[in-house]
Amino acid sequence: QQQVKQSPQSLIVQKGGISIINCAYENTAFDYFPWYQQFPGKGPALLIAIRPDVSEKKEGRFTISFNKSAKQFSLHIMDSQPGDSATYFCAAGPHSSGSARQLTFGSGTQLTVLP
């Protein structure tokens, strides 16, 4: 019930291409869906996040698409650049009144953008 399934495990994209990473969840109590980016030797850093009251959120080249009925969400990276090469984690957290959310993370996607 708590699991978040992420695919693909690895992704290779040419510079300028579109990178797409998908996640699916089961727990209907989840209402916060962030994506984190992690470079080697660094901790994860928040990239973009969405709540289920909208179906899409865009920040620069990064877009989250959210399908509440299918319980799926995806990250799209437009005009992918070599500097985007990193590991990306989706996560999900339940509604929380006042206290911090407990996030469940996907298993990660290692993105390589070829120059």
Added chain:
Amino acid sequence: EAGVVQSPRYKIIEKKQPVAFWCNPISGHNTLYWYLQNLGQGPELLIRYENEEAVDDSQLPKDRFSAERLKGVDSTLKIQPAELGDSAVYLCASSATGTDTQYFGPGTRLTVL
């Protein structure tokens, strides 16, 4: 603004030895998290503190792991005794009250021989 600070960055120990990791969260962040990240996997929560109170430690293996957050600022995670399967990266994160964004430190990479 300084980020989350963790030390040491790397630690190599023999099995059955004790080990401790230290975390200093972002100033003013009341919530502190310890995560375990195995190679090729996402972070898994071990324990969450609200100020000095551990409010979620259900995933912490209490037979060998312990944590403390004295005075609600710095935190220490301890393993005693360490086992081969404990080799992983231990991440600390913090967040401000009422916000969702968690800020992660660089982690401590533990190798148990």
